[in-house]
Amino acid sequence: METFPVIDLSKLNDGDDQRGSTMELIKDACENWGFFELVNHGISHELLDTVEKLTKEHHRKCMEQRFKEMVASKGLFAVESEVSDIDWESTFYLRHLPTSNMSEIPDLEEDYR
Incomplete structure (x- = not known):
């Protein structure tokens, strides 16, 4: 194999x-x-761990907001759930060359930028 x-x-x-x-x-x-x-x-393991932690937190916040919007749009107010087991690598695509798209990504906290 x-x-x-x-x-x-x-x-x-x-x-x-x-x-x-x-x-x-x-x-x-x-x-x-x-x-x-x-x-x-x-690249240090400490920096990689920090990026992973910040990415998971950003993704969790985005998924929670999307879930709340979906619940509201479907009239499912009785539904209560928690977002977990998230694949942190799939949050978004960040590009620096030839032109950075950092400014196009909403809701990034300053530490994460």
Whole structure:
């Protein structure tokens, strides 16, 4: 059984041969898998944990608001529920290049921006 691609990003700085083969791995992963895991990327676990926490909180707030709007629009005022087990990676798409879309994303708290 094949495992999904794990790409060592530190090899991008190990000379032209390593850089080329790493870029080929990324290309292959994008074309044939649609995703991959990056290791040795230089981003601290603390920052990743903070981003995950803030993203989950943002998503929870958005989902709760959407749920309340749906309940109100359907006349389901007796329904009481809680939003849980949320996939934090699917909240929104943020792009910085060629042009940032940060200003287009509503309701982001300053810490999250």
